[in-house]
Every structure is written in C-alpha cells, then in structure tokens.
Amino acid sequence: MPRVVIVGAGFGGIAVAHALRSAPVETVLVDRHNFHTFNPFLYQVATALLEPAEVAQPTRSLLRKIPNADFRMARVTHLATGERTVHTDHGAIAYDYLVLAAGSVNNYFGHPRIAECALGLNDLGEALLLRNRILAACEKAVWTDDPEERRRLLTFVVVGGGPTGVEFAGSLAELVYGVLERDFRDLDLDQARLVLVEGSDLPLPPFAPKLQEAAARGLRRRGVEIVAGHVSEVADGTVRLGDGRELEAGTVVWAAGVRAEPLVEELGLELGSQRRVPVTPTLQLPDHPEVLAVGDLAEIQSNGRPLPMLAQVAIQSGAHAGRTIEALLAGRQPKPFRYRNLGTMATIGRYDAVAQLGALRLRGLIGWLAWVFVHILRTVGIRARLSVMLNWVTAYVLLDRPVRLLVDLGRAEAEETVTPPTA
Amino acid sequence: MPRVVIVGAGFGGIAVAHALRSAPVETVLVDRHNFHTFNPFLYQVATALLEPAEVAQPTRSLLRKIPNADFRMARVTHLATGERTVHTDHGAIAYDYLVLAAGSVNNYFGHPRIAECALGLNDLGEALLLRNRILAACEKAVWTDDPEERRRLLTFVVVGGGPTGVEFAGSLAELVYGVLERDFRDLDLDQARLVLVEGSDLPLPPFAPKLQEAAARGLRRRGVEIVAGHVSEVADGTVRLGDGRELEAGTVVWAAGVRAEPLVEELGLELGSQRRVPVTPTLQLPDHPEVLAVGDLAEIQSNGRPLPMLAQVAIQSGAHAGRTIEALLAGRQPKPFRYRNLGTMATIGRYDAVAQLGALRLRGLIGWLAWVFVHILRTVGIRARLSVMLNWVTAYVLLDRPVRLLVDLGRAEAEETVTPPTA
Numbered sequence: 085m086p087r088v089v090i091v092g093a094g095f096g097g098i099a100v101a102h103a104l105r106s107a108p109v110e111t112v113l114v115d116r117h118n119f120h121t122f123n124p125f126l127y128q129v130a131t132a133l134l135e136p137a138e139v140a141q142p143t144r145s146l147l148r149k150i151p152n153a154d155f156r157m158a159r160v161t162h163l164a165t166g167e168r169t170v171h172t173d174h175g176a177i178a179y180d181y182l183v184l185a186a187g188s189v190n191n192y193f194g195h196p197r198i199a200e201c202a203l204g205l206n207d208l209g210e211a212l213l214l215r216n217r218i219l220a221a222c223e224k225a226v227w228t229d230d231p232e233e234r235r236r237l238l239t240f241v242v243v244g245g246g247p248t249g250v251e252f253a254g255s256l257a258e259l260v261y262g263v264l265e266r267d268f269r270d271l272d273l274d275q276a277r278l279v280l281v282e283g284s285d286l287p288l289p290p291f292a293p294k295l296q297e298a299a300a301r302g303l304r305r306r307g308v309e310i311v312a313g314h315v316s317e318v319a320d321g322t323v324r325l326g327d328g329r330e331l332e333a334g335t336v337v338w339a340a341g342v343r344a345e346p347l348v349e350e351l352g353l354e355l356g357s358q359r360r361v362p363v364t365p366t367l368q369l370p371d372h373p374e375v376l377a378v379g380d381l382a383e384i385q386s387n388g389r390p391l392p393m394l395a396q397v398a399i400q401s402g403a404h405a406g407r408t409i410e411a412l413l414a415g416r417q418p419k420p421f422r423y424r425n426l427g428t429m430a431t432i433g434r435y436d437a438v439a440q441l442g443a444l445r446l447r448g449l450i451g452w453l454a455w456v457f458v459h460i461l462r463t464v465g466i467r468a469r470l471s472v473m474l475n476w477v478t479a480y481v482l483l484d485r486p487v488r489l490l491v492d493l494g495r496a497e498a499e500e501t502v503t504p505p506t507a
Numbered sequence: 508m509p510r511v512v513i514v515g516a517g518f519g520g521i522a523v524a525h526a527l528r529s530a531p532v533e534t535v536l537v538d539r540h541n542f543h544t545f546n547p548f549l550y551q552v553a554t555a556l557l558e559p560a561e562v563a564q565p566t567r568s569l570l571r572k573i574p575n576a577d578f579r580m581a582r583v584t585h586l587a588t589g590e591r592t593v594h595t596d597h598g599a600i601a602y603d604y605l606v607l608a609a610g611s612v613n614n615y616f617g618h619p620r621i622a623e624c625a626l627g628l629n630d631l632g633e634a635l636l637l638r639n640r641i642l643a644a645c646e647k648a649v650w651t652d653d654p655e656e657r658r659r660l661l662t663f664v665v666v667g668g669g670p671t672g673v674e675f676a677g678s679l680a681e682l683v684y685g686v687l688e689r690d691f692r693d694l695d696l697d698q699a700r701l702v703l704v705e706g707s708d709l710p711l712p713p714f715a716p717k718l719q720e721a722a723a724r725g726l727r728r729r730g731v732e733i734v735a736g737h738v739s740e741v742a743d744g745t746v747r748l749g750d751g752r753e754l755e756a757g758t759v760v761w762a763a764g765v766r767a768e769p770l771v772e773e774l775g776l777e778l779g780s781q782r783r784v785p786v787t788p789t790l791q792l793p794d795h796p797e798v799l800a801v802g803d804l805a806e807i808q809s810n811g812r813p814l815p816m817l818a819q820v821a822i823q824s825g826a827h828a829g830r831t832i833e834a835l836l837a838g839r840q841p842k843p844f845r846y847r848n849l850g851t852m853a854t855i856g857r858y859d860a861v862a863q864l865g866a867l868r869l870r871g872l873i874g875w876l877a878w879v880f881v882h883i884l885r886t887v888g889i890r891a892r893l894s895v896m897l898n899w900v901t902a903y904v905l906l907d908r909p910v911r912l913l914v915d916l917g918r919a920e921a922e923e924t925v926t927p928p929t930a
Contacts, residue, residue, distance in 0.1 A: 117913065117914075118642060118646060118911075119912045119913070119914075135558045135559065136558065136910075136912055136914050137558045137909055137912060140912050140914070142911050142912060144690035144691070145690065145907070145909070145911075148690070154692070154693055156646075157643075157646040157913075158650070174647070175650055209915050212914070219541060220580075223541060223580040226579060226580075227579065227581070227597040227598055267565065267567035267568065268567070269577070270577055465909065467897060467898070467901045467907075467909050468909065470897055471894060471897055474890060474894055474897070475890070478890045484568070484890075486564070486568070486888065486890050486891065487560045488541075488565050488568075489541065489542045489559055489560060489563050490540065490541040490542070491540075491559050491563070491632065491635065
C-alpha cells in the first residue's frame with residue numbers, strides 16, 4: 085500500500101490524515117510533540133485561564149478513529165526528496181507521498197537579541213513559560229524595595245497588535261487588575277503597566293475599522309496602553325522603538341508575526357513571503373508532484389494574493405491535500421484548492437469580542453457569545469469541552485483563575501546542600 | 508504586632524496560618540512554589556489522570572480568607588536562629604516565632620547514583636517529569652527494531668511498596684494496559700513489564716494482613732509483578748537487588764521513602780529518624796521555644812514512638828502549633844499535642860482500594876467509594892472538585908486518560924538550524 089508521510093500534527097496535518105481515512109494508503113503522522121494543539125487557546129494558557137489538557141489532545145487519541153493512520157513522535161531533521169525519505173532524530177521513513185504541515189515559528193525578523201529576550205506565544209511550552217514569567221514577575225515585585233525596579237518588573241510589553249497580541253493583552257489585563265490584584269495584598273498592582281505596541285494606529289489591521297476601534301476601546305478600558313510604533317530592538321529589560329522611544333519592561337511578549345517552519349529551507353527552493361513554500365493550485369510542489377504543502381508553511385495563492393496564516397486555511401488546505409492525493413492515486417486530475425473564508429474573530433476580554441463573518445460584523449457581548457459558541461464547538465472531546473466551560477465560568481462569572489500556578493518541570497533537589505550566606 | 512514566619516505552604520504550614528487567623532500576629536508564609544500541593548494526588552498526575560490545577564492551588568488564593576497572613580515566594584537558604592531571622596534567596600525576614608513546615612524530600616539513603624537514575628514522586632514537578640518519561644518510553648519503543656531494547660524501554664520498576672508505590676503501580680498498570688494499549692496499535696504493550704519491589708513479602712506493611720493480601724491480589728490482577736527484595740543500586744537501565752538479582756528497566760521510580768527537608772540541618776541539632784527535628788510535646792524546639800516544627804520534618808513522639816510522615820499528622824500538628832503560639836502570646840501554658848488517627852487508605856486502581864479506619868477495614872469497591880468520598884471532600888475549591896470528578900469519570904467509567912500529554916516547558920527553537928545527517 086502506498087505510504088503517505090505527514091510532517092506535523094497541527095490543524096493541517098490532522099486534516100490530511102482525516103481526509104485520507106478511507107483511501108487505499110497507509111498514513112504516518114510525524115510530530116515532535118505527542119499532542120495536537122488548539123492554538124487559538126494558547127493565550128488562555130499563558131494568562132492562567134486554561135490548563136494544557138484543555139488546549140492539547142494526544143495525537144494518538146485523535147487517530148483512534150482513523151484506522152489507516154499511524155503516529156511517530158520525532159523531530160524531522162532532513163527531507164531527502166531525491167530518495168523520497170524523511171530523516172528524523174529517531175530514524176528514517178520512506179514515503180510515496182509527503183505532506184509538509186509543520187506550521188510556523190516566531191518571526192524575529194533576523195534579530196537574535198529579540199529571540200533571546202522576548203517570549204513567544206506560538207506553542208504550548210511557550211505559553212506555559214510565559215504564564216510562569218508573569219506570575220514570577222509579580223512575586224519578585226513583592227520582594228523589592230526599589231520603586232524603579234518594581235515598576236520595571238510590573239511592566240508587560242506585548243509587541244504586535246494582531247489577534248494573538250490583542251487577545252493576550254486583554255486577557256492579561258483582566259488577570260493582573262482583576263485576579264492578581266486580590267492575590268497580592270502587599271503590592272499595588274494598579275502600578276502595573278500593560279503596553280501593546282502596534283505598527284499601525286489601531287490594533288487588528290485586517291478587521292473593519294469600526295471593529296478595530298471597538299477593540300482599541302475595549303483594551304484601553306481594561307487598562308492596556310496602545311503605543312503606535314515599530315520595535316527596533318529588545319535588550320534585557322528595554323524595548324526600543326524605531327523613533328528612539330524606550331520602554332523599560334520586565335516581560336516582553338513577541339506577537340509580531342510568524343514565518344514558515346525552517347524545515348522548508350531543506351527543499352532548496354526559492355521561498356515566498358514569510359519564507360513559505362510556493363505551491364501549485366493543487367497544493368503540490370512544482371518540481372516534486374509527490375510532495376504537498378499545507379497550512380502555515382505553504383504559500384497558497386488565492387485571487388492573486390497569498391492566503392494568510394490562519395487555522396481555517398490549514399484545515400481546509402489539509403483536507404484538500406488529502407483529496408489531491410486520492411485523485412493522484414486514482415489517476416484522476418486533482419482539482420484546484422478554493423478557500424472559503426468563514427470569517428475571523430478576536431476576544432478582547434470578558435463579554436467582549438469582535439467578529440467579522442462575511443458581511444456580518446459583531447462586537448461586544450454578541451461578538452463574545454459568537455466566539456464562545458464557535459470555540460466550544462471546535463474544542464475536541466466532551467471532557468475538554470466541559471472542562472473548558474468550567475474554567476470559563478470560573479473566570480468570567482466568578483472572576484477567578486485557579487490555574488495561576490508557577491509549575492517548573494523537574495526533580496526536586498533531593499540531596500541538596502544548603503550553603504549559609506557568607507554575610 | 509509579633510510576626511510568625513512559617514516555612515513551607517504544605518498541609519502543615521497552611522494549617523498553622525489557618526489556626527492563627529484570629530490571633531494578634533502577622534503571619535508570613537514562605538515557600539519556593541507559589542502553590543499548595545495536594546500530595547495524595549501526585550501519583551494521578553504522574554499517570555495522566557489529573558492536571559496540575561487539580562492537585563495544586565495558588566497559596567495566595569488559600570490566604571485570601573486569612574486577613575493577617577502574607578505570602579513570600581522564596582527558597583529558604585539559612586536559618587539564623589540566634590538573630591531570629593530567616594534568610595532566603597530573595598532577602599531576609601525577621602521573626603518573633605518561627606514554624607518549620609518545609610516537609611520532606613526523597614530519601615536515597617546516601618546513594619547519589621540512585622538519585623540520578625531514578626525518578627521521585629514527591630512534588631508536582633517530579634510527577635510531571637515522570638508522566639513525560641512514561642509516555643516518552645512508549646514513543647521510543649515504537650521506533651526500535653531491537654526486541655531487547657524495546658523490552659527494556661517498556662519495563663517500569665517501582666521501588667517501595669508503601670502507599671505511594673502501590674497507588675502509582677496500580678494506576679500505571681491501568682494506564683499502560685488499559686489506555687496506552689489502545690493508543691499504540693503499532694506496539695504490543697502486553698510486552699510491557701511493571702515491577703513493584705518491596706522489602707517485605709507483601710505491600711503496604713502498615714496495613715492489616717488481610718488488606719495487604721487484597722492489595723497484592725489487586726496489583727497482580729492488573730499486571731503488576733511484586734518482587735520481594737532490597738534495591739542496592741540503580742545504574743543506567745539496571746536495578747540491582749541486594750541478593751544479586753538484576754532488572755533491566757527503562758524507567759525506575761523511587762517510592763522507597765522520604766526524609767526531612769535538609770534545611771533542618773541548619774539548626775545544628777541532633778536529628779532523629781529520617782533526619783527529623785525532635786520536638787517537645789508542645790511542638791517547640793527544646794532550646795529555642797520560639798521555634799516550632801510540624802509535619803514531615805518534625806519528629807513528634809506519641810506513646811513512646813515517633814509519628815509517621817503523613818498528611819494527617821502535618822495538618823493536626825500544624826493546627827496545634829498555632830494553638831501553642833496563641834498560648835505563648837497570652838502567657839498561658841501551651842498544651843501537649845495529641846494525634847487523632849483518622850485512618851489510612853490506598854487505592855489499587857479502578858473500583859479498588861483498601862482502607863483502615865479505626866476498627867473498620869474496607870477493601871474492593873466499598874474501600875474505593877470511601878476513598879473517593881474522602882478525597883473529593885478534601886479537594887479544595889468547587890472548580891477543582893468538579894474538574895477532578897470530570898477526570899475520574901473519564902478515567903474510571905470511560906476508561907480514557909486525556910491528560911497523556913508530553914509537555915515540555917520552554918520556548919520553541921525559533922531560529923533553529925537544521926543539520927542534514929552525515930550519511
């Protein structure tokens with residue numbers, strides 16, 4: 085039976101495996117994590133609203149319903165398209181068809197210093213690390229007697245006013261001013277400063293101006309300062325803007341964009357915008373018709389413009405890649421991919437979201453209810469759905485966030501030796 | 508107002524703060540984590556049943572109801588009892604009364620090699636690390652073609668047949684043979700070997716012989732081998748027993764006992780069994796009446812024998828330490844501590860537990876229902892209670908464990924360079 089290897093178990097990769105579930109192929113999904121992440125909820129992990137099990141599902145449990153699919157946990161190290169083989173840190177896998185669905189990584193636009201000093205929000209590990217940093221910053225602020233240092237520790241700068249930056253900033257404001265405020269009786273959290281840096285005047289550039297204004301108002305009402313500007317440098321504790329302004333910040337969150345997973349550089353092709361792989365309308369590589377690319381790492385043209393890097397594009401292109409492979413196997417001509425824009429949404433916070441669904445524009449409570457409805461439906465599994473609802477009721481109705489835990493992975497130092505201070 | 512510093516926010520420390528909530532003192536709790544852990548559930552975290560937020564609660568949220576208590580996150584580095592000051596990695600705190608409630612660490616009986624090669628199950632970070640190791644062992648086993656290596660990867664040795672070892676082994680058996688078996692279609696998990704090494708012939712030595720036998724039967728029925736023996740050495744991949752027998756094991760879990768947190772060595776006192784601090788019947792240090800010790804790190808005599816290191820002892824001694832301080836403040840004679848044994852329980856697995864409550868001995872389903880009832884009541888907070896129940900229904904009724912996620916904390920390597928294999 086021909087073997088289809090899918091690199092990446094995100095929205096795109098899972099959609100491919102699902103589309104091929106009745107095809108005469110064996111499918112092998114390869115991912116360096118053993119779980120599939122529901123990325124739209126990562127900001128809720130970072131702001132102590134949800135736990136990992138509510139945003140991630142074991143890939144193997146998703147594949148239980150797909151009898152011809154197998155999973156291999158590994159990091160892909162090399163794509164040998166000549167030998168039709170994928171090399172990983174655990175071994176090699178030969179393929180008849182290859183689907184690249186490895187997604188994206190944070191785009192630091194070639195600034196290694198930013199990569200070192202800022203925290204991303206692009207996978208589950210990053211979201212947990214960010215949650216720990218936010219909570220640790222407040223705990224450290226309690227200890228300091230220096231008001232300058234305290235102010236720096238309590239300044240959070242979010243770079244990028246797209247949906248990720250806006251959703252995170254709004255949720256962070258509610259965490260800091262609503263929940264942590266009551267936790268830290270010995271700290272005046274009104275001193276905390278939350279800044280969203282956005283290149284244009286208003287956040288959420290792809291949305292209609294009225295919704296952008298609603299989002300800006302919603303963020304300001306929650307205590308987020310919106311600063312128009314471009315970040316030129318992030319060094320320890322300082323964010324420098326293009327016009328020379330500086331912000332002293334204890335925590336810098338990088339939500340200014342992503343680019344294709346660097347693995348695509350292996351292909352030796354000329355890459356497109358955000359270093360994505362240009363594909364044919366049937367999602368194949370021009371000179372390797374047995375290799376397909378979907379989701380964030382593929383540059384798919386639609387009406388003469390590349391499609392944005394969105395979950396919906398990944399899901400739809402993944403499903404289409406499956407259909408292309410089925411056509412190739414059957415000796416039929418594969419059909420070109422057509423993207424159906426189902427609309428976009430972004431939450432600002434409790435009872436407040438903006439949504440643009442075709443000609444429909446929603447905001448405030450109505451937008452938020454639409455967001456809740458769509459996202460509860462898209463959450464996989466009954467348990468996760470109930471668990472997400474339980475946490476949302478706790479957060480939005482009871483105004484609490486029980487997940488504000490600073491958990492470090494690892495062993496307790498058992499045979500630790502205690503050294504008395506030299507003083 | 509006199510200041511009471513409490514080192515450790517476990518069962519003991521929280522009980523002290525609670526007991527002093529109306530006393531004319533200010534209380535400062537110091538802990539290196541920002542959360543209180545419900546230790547009896549740690550094995551359920553390690554076996555993918557519960558998430559961190561179900562076994563841990565932010566310490567600050569527990570203190571919201573205690574108006575005179577403050578929290579400081581720090582690691583205590585030195586106890587300067589002469590100057591009545593506690594030194595931490597973030598600064599020093601002076602005290603009028605000090606309560607040591609820092610609990611225990613894994614006891615490797617002076618074998619540094621065991622500490623390196625085995626995993627403990629004594630705090631939340633360790634439990635998460637262990638969960639990752641179990642899942643990673645199965646994922647690695649899929650990749651190997653060598654049957655010897657596969658067998659080694661799928662051998663899990665649990666050292667110690669006390670409640671921790673038994674509960675973990677039973678739950679691990681249900682995870683491996685019940686849940687992972689269905690996940691790993693490409694792996695014969697019947698090959699997996701689960702071994703519990705216990706010094707005496709039967710597990711759970713402190714329980715009545717009938718219950719010990721029931722526990723042993725329950726474990727064997729679930730697929731756990733019980734080996735009588737003492738572990739003399741753990742090296743990479745091998746557990747050596749005192750009589751020369753060897754077990755090849757991919758994962759070794761150390762549940763053979765704990766000892767007092769090494770911080771007590773700072774006191775310069777002669778320590779008791781498990782390196783605990785001997786205290787007077789009023790829980791004070793003989794030569795420092797303003798210093799008290801409670802819970803796992805205190806050696807409290809009862810009827811001529813030291814009390815065991817149990818959650819109940821910590822809770823009751825913590826509450827009593829609060830009363831001792833109140834008496835000292837009021838110029839009254841503090842009363843001696845009397846321990847009320849409320850009984851002990853251990854789960855073997857689904858619908859199966861043993862419980863010894865006074866003269867009452869329960870096992871099987873009845874024991875398990877008693878265990879569920881007591882532990883749901885003891886879980887703090889309505890949200891956590893509902894969430895725990897949701898996960899138990901998923902695990903025990905639907906036979907699934909949605910938390911089987913291998914989550915590594917940290918940033919995705921964004922600017923990662925891909926090196927092709929040299930082959």
